[in-house]
Amino acid sequence: MTLILENVSKKFGSFTAVDQLSLEIQENSIFGFLGANGAGKTTTFRMILHLIDPTNGSITWDKDKIDYRKSDLIGYLPEERGLYPKLKVRDQLVYLGKLRGMTKKDAQKELNTWLDRLKVPHYLDKKVEDLSKGNQQKIQFISAVIHKPKLLILDEPFSGLDPVNVEMLKSAVEDLKNEGTTIVFSSHRMEHVEQLCENLCMLQTGKRILHGNLREIKRSYGKKNLRIETDFDINFVKQIPGVLKVQTYSWGIDCQIENEAVSQKILEQLTGKGFIRKFELEEPSLNDIFIEKAGESYE
Numbered sequence: 001m002t003l004i005l006e007n008v009s010k011k012f013g014s015f016t017a018v019d020q021l022s023l024e025i026q027e028n029s030i031f032g033f034l035g036a037n038g039a040g041k042t043t044t045f046r047m048i049l050h051l052i053d054p055t056n057g058s059i060t061w062d063k064d065k066i067d068y069r070k071s072d073l074i075g076y077l078p079e080e081r082g083l084y085p086k087l088k089v090r091d092q093l094v095y096l097g098k099l100r101g102m103t104k105k106d107a108q109k110e111l112n113t114w115l116d117r118l119k120v121p122h123y124l125d126k127k128v129e130d131l132s133k134g135n136q137q138k139i140q141f142i143s144a145v146i147h148k149p150k151l152l153i154l155d156e157p158f159s160g161l162d163p164v165n166v167e168m169l170k171s172a173v174e175d176l177k178n179e180g181t182t183i184v185f186s187s188h189r190m191e192h193v194e195q196l197c198e199n200l201c202m203l204q205t206g207k208r209i210l211h212g213n214l215r216e217i218k219r220s221y222g223k224k225n226l227r228i229e230t231d232f233d234i235n236f237v238k239q240i241p242g243v244l245k246v247q248t249y250s251w252g253i254d255c256q257i258e259n260e261a262v263s264q265k266i267l268e269q270l271t272g273k274g275f276i277r278k279f280e281l282e283e284p285s286l287n288d289i290f291i292e293k294a295g296e297s298y299e
C-alpha cells in the first residue's frame, strides 16, 4: 500500500502552492513533512485526501486513486480543527465512527479505550466547547483514529499541546505505526520529526528541498557538531582549518566542523593542554540542516 506522488503541482490562479512534488511513502512507516508557514504541506495533504485536485501530476495509494470509497481506511486530523462545539464527546465520536463503517458498540468501545489511553475518560459526556484547546485536540485526534485507519494524515498534531500531552500523542502515533498504520504528519518542530520519522520531506515555497531517509540525510550532510568542555581556554580552536562556526560558553564551546577528520585534528591540539571534561561529536540536528537548506533555496 505505497502512497506515491508523481510530479504533483497545485496552482491557485497564477500562484504555485506545490511545485512538481514527487514522493514515495512506504506502508507502515511514519513520514514527516517539514516546512515553514505557507510551504505547501496542508495543500499536499488535501490533494492526497482527494479534497482538492492537483493541477498536474498523479497521486496513488496501492496503485489506485484515493476517493470516497477508501474513506473508511483513512484518518485525517485537519489543521483547522473541526469538531461540533455543542455536541458531547460521546455522541460526536460514536457518530463519526459509525460514518466510517463501525457499529455503535465498537465505536463506543474504541472511544473508551482511547479516552483512557489519553487520560481523559471523564470527558466522555462533556460538550466539546467545555474542554480546553489541548483537550479538544486530543478528542479530535481520537476522531481521526477511532476506526483504525490504514493511512493516517496528521496536520500539525502536536501544535498547542503541553509537553506531557505531546509525549502522550507521540507514543500513540508510534503504537499506531507498530499496529500497521502508515502515518504522514506535518510539523514545524524539527525535534518531533527527528524523534518519530524514518523518512521525511522538506518543502520550501512548494518545492521539495530535501527528501529521504533521516539517517542518510544526516550522514550525507557531512558537517558535524562538536561539543568540548575543558578547564582551560580553547578559543584557539576557531583558527583550526575546517572549524566552521564556534559558540563560546563559560564551560567550553560548541562548534560546527567540516567532517570527522577535523575533530581528530582538534583533539590532537587539545591534548596535553589541560583537563578535557567532554569531547563529543554529534550528527547535525535536522534544524541545522533545514536552516542551511532553506537558506540555499533563497539564494
Ligand SMILES: Nc1ncnc2c1ncn2[C@@H]1O[C@H](COP(=O)(O)OP(=O)(O)OP(=O)(O)O)[C@@H](O)[C@H]1O
Pocket: 012, 017, 035, 036, 037, 038, 039, 040, 041, 042, 043, 044, 079
Ligand atoms: N484555496 C487557496 N487559494 C489560494 N491560495 C491558497 C489556497 N490554499 C492555500 N493557498 C496558498 O498556498 C500556500 C501553501 O499553503 P499551505 O496551507 O499548503 O501551507 P502550509 O505549509 O500548510 O502552511 P502552514 O504551516 O502555515 O499551515 C500558501 O501561500 C497559501 O496562502
